[in-house]
Amino acid sequence: METKLKIVVFGAFGAGKTTLVRTLDPASRHIEANCAGGTTTVGLDFGRMRHNECTIHLYGTPGQERFEFAREIIAKGMDGAxxxxxxxxxxxxxxxxxxxxxxxxxxxxxxxxxxxxxxxxDPCAFMALFVTEEVRTISARDPVQCRDALLQFAGTLNPRTTSRAG
Ligand SMILES: Nc1nc2c(ncn2[C@@H]2O[C@H](COP(=O)(O)OP(=O)(O)OP(=O)(O)O)[C@@H](O)[C@H]2O)c(=O)[nH]1
Ligand SMILES: [Mg+2]
Structure with missing residues (x-):
């Protein structure tokens, strides 16, 4: 049975959201603009991962605060974040x-x-700030770490059934 999940990545400007989506799906697409020293997301990141019979739709959000409206649209219908x-x-x-x-x-x-x-x-200093949540340490540049962390989280969510591969 084919299932799907929508997972949205949030975080501050430059936290590494685009890098994470690109690492998880090298064929992912990105709407970015040049900024000092690099690029910044001005639209969204979109990638997909397959795991067993589940297609995980991954959306990266823009981190600049002024893009709140875009974040609200991208967040609609998410199964997890x-x-x-x-x-x-x-x-x-x-x-x-x-x-x-x-x-x-x-x-x-x-x-x-x-x-x-x-x-x-120093990730330990940050653990204390998010004591009520599940916390993982990663490098968004490391495909194995990213995939392990994402799939472990995805496994805790309730996928939706779909009539075809999404
Ligand atoms: N050392 C290191 N640098 C990283 C890592 N992940 C991202 N970066 C760098 O951090 C910078 C910002 O990464 P992005 O992926 O563009 O960050 P973003 O969260 O998408 O940024 P916005 O779209 O502007 O909000 C880039 O120079 C990345 O190469 C990481 O795990 N380690
Ligand atoms: Mg980005």
Whole structure:
């Protein structure tokens, strides 16, 4: 039986959302613009993963606060969410607000502490901030870590049945 899941990745500007979606699906698509020193998402990221008979639809959101409207649209109908947190910078209010919003909306979500490959990364300090959630440490550049973490979370969700492969 074919099933599907919609998982949306949230997180602050530069947390690594686009990198995560690209690592999980190298054929993923991205709507980005150039910004100082790199690119920033101005639309969305979209990728897909297959696991057994389930197609996981992965959406990355824009991290800039002014794109709230886009985040609301992308979030509609999600089965679960990933809150991506960059451990190389202090947690900001925006990330805390995202956590509160997901909590208030009763959306199942997991926290991925990202950039744990970086020098000076101290994920332990961040664990205490998200004690009520499931927390995983990853590098969004590491395909094995990302796939393991995502599939473990996906396994906790209720997939929807679909008449065809999505
Ligand atoms: N060292 C390291 N750098 C990372 C990792 N993940 C992402 N980056 C870098 O962080 C920067 C921002 O990554 P993006 O994936 O564009 O971040 P984003 O969350 O999509 O950013 P916005 O779309 O602007 O919100 C890029 O230079 C990435 O290469 C990681 O796991 N480790
Ligand atoms: Mg992005």
């Amino acid at each position: 990933v809150l991506l947190v960059d451990v190389t910078v202090p947690v900001d209010d925006f990330t805390r607000d995202l956590a509160h919003s997901l909590h208030a909306a009763r959306v199942p979500y997991v926290v991925f502490l990202n950039k744990c490959d970086g020098a000076g990364a």
